Amino acid sequence: MVLVTALFEAGAVFAVVGVQAPLLLASLLSASLLVILVLTRRSRDRLNLYVLDDLPNLVMNSAAAVFIAWMFEGDFGGTRPAVILASVVATSFVVRAFGYIIRRRLQASRKLFRNTIVVGGGLVAAELVASMETNPSLGLRPIAMLDDFPTTKASESEVPVKSMEKFEPAYIDRKGIDVVIVAFSGLREAEMLGMLRLFDKAECEVYIVPRLFEYASLSGDMDHIRGIPLARVRRHAHRTVTWRLKRVTSFLLAFLAVAVLSPVLAAVAVAVWLQDRSAPILFRQTRITENSSEFTILKFRSMKPANENESATKWNIANDDRLGKLGRFLRKTSLDELPQLFNVLKGDMDLVGPRPERPHFVKQFSQDIPGYGARHRIPAGLTGWAAIHGLRGDTSLFERAVYDNYYIENWSLWLDVKILIRTLIVVLRRTGG
Numbered sequence: 001m002v003l004v005t006a007l008f009e010a011g012a013v014f015a016v017v018g019v020q021a022p023l024l025l026a027s028l029l030s031a032s033l034l035v036i037l038v039l040t041r042r043s044r045d046r047l048n049l050y051v052l053d054d055l056p057n058l059v060m061n062s063a064a065a066v067f068i069a070w071m072f073e074g075d076f077g078g079t080r081p082a083v084i085l086a087s088v089v090a091t092s093f094v095v096r097a098f099g100y101i102i103r104r105r106l107q108a109s110r111k112l113f114r115n116t117i118v119v120g121g122g123l124v125a126a127e128l129v130a131s132m133e134t135n136p137s138l139g140l141r142p143i144a145m146l147d148d149f150p151t152t153k154a155s156e157s158e159v160p161v162k163s164m165e166k167f168e169p170a171y172i173d174r175k176g177i178d179v180v181i182v183a184f185s186g187l188r189e190a191e192m193l194g195m196l197r198l199f200d201k202a203e204c205e206v207y208i209v210p211r212l213f214e215y216a217s218l219s220g221d222m223d224h225i226r227g228i229p230l231a232r233v234r235r236h237a238h239r240t241v242t243w244r245l246k247r248v249t250s251f252l253l254a255f256l257a258v259a260v261l262s263p264v265l266a267a268v269a270v271a272v273w274l275q276d277r278s279a280p281i282l283f284r285q286t287r288i289t290e291n292s293s294e295f296t297i298l299k300f301r302s303m304k305p306a307n308e309n310e311s312a313t314k315w316n317i318a319n320d321d322r323l324g325k326l327g328r329f330l331r332k333t334s335l336d337e338l339p340q341l342f343n344v345l346k347g348d349m350d351l352v353g354p355r356p357e358r359p360h361f362v363k364q365f366s367q368d369i370p371g372y373g374a375r376h377r378i379p380a381g382l383t384g385w386a387a388i389h390g391l392r393g394d395t396s397l398f399e400r401a402v403y404d405n406y407y408i409e410n411w412s413l414w415l416d417v418k419i420l421i422r423t424l425i426v427v428l429r430r431t432g433g
Helices: 002-020 023-040 051-072 081-108 123-134 169-175 189-199 241-275 308-313 325-333 340-346 359-368 373-377 397-409 413-429
Strands: 114-119 140-146 179-182 205-208 222-225 228-232 282-288 294-300 350-352 381-383
Touching: 002 023, 002 081, 023 051, 023 081, 051 081, 114 123, 114 169, 123 140, 123 222, 123 228, 169 189, 179 189, 189 373, 241 294, 241 325, 241 340, 241 350, 241 413, 282 359, 294 340, 340 381, 350 413, 359 373, 373 397, 381 413
Parallel strands: 114 140, 114 179, 179 205, 350 381
Antiparallel strands: 205 228, 222 228, 282 294
16 A cells, blocks of 8 residues: 555646656656655554645655755756755655545544554543444444453443453454554553563554543654554564564675674684683574574683583573683673674574573563563664673663663664674773673
């Protein structure tokens, strides 16, 4: 749907600008606009579709497309850039307004709709369901409310109230649910958070009614239903094009790092071998990554473990007597972590992500620490948001989980770049360990 509407808008711009300016400029401009529209796609699933709401963003997109076209082809054919920009804005405005009118009419006639469930059975949930039924132009068809203790108003609705046991991805997929709206239910917030994190990869949009919503104002990516504000839960990284670009970028940067640092890798390997020729140069250990799957992590050996069980179950070795000068140096400079570049090349890890832990501790911490298991929604990383904030070794596991989950919820390629730069600074300052 996004691509189709973007093609219509870009095509209309090409037709209008092509009359005023050279075809090469019109082609570059419309192609640039198409890419911008697909990447931004702000109106993709909005509930309230009004072109005036889009106008500021529409003007910025048009100006960016005109600028890009001018950078590659400065010939406007005697037409002023301001006139071209005005034509692009006007054309996009008309095309988008016409598209919104058609969509609202299709939704109002129930020919176009999205199946919706409301999590909650209170007065707010009942009001949301009533608004959907009386305003079909929103394009939402309420399928059910989920709550174990619904109010009388919710129970009297024609939309059925079902048990909270239904609130799981399998039910969403089976019923073809497109939209989930979380109102207020009898479930504790910690339990609700754990359940919502199961929906990271579900093909549905999730909205949350904010606490004290009567006092909330719409901002950013928020929407509303008849005055009740809804905060859209950010689409999970796995469902975006940029996430696939993250994996490609991690591979290329790891490959480049191995090539550039190969003399360092060789020198450290020789030093480890010379220190103790009776033990392997590389230390191998089972760690947990995405979806709680296991992989073998690689490190330069900084000490010789007494046995395999100790390696798997001993929490911190920072003060171990067997950690010699070389081992302490490797850990302080993080040089012992360099072989993990090969884990990145293999696909076991990414460059940036939650630091992987051993199965023994993952099982223990997932039971005792809120949110710890949610770290495994994405692949483990050589460095991460928690790591650059000093949360390594013998530090707060709760804080580590909070930082890692913050990274997952707010992931972007730029955030990865910032983490890599700050990791380099930490390594150069020798504050690792």
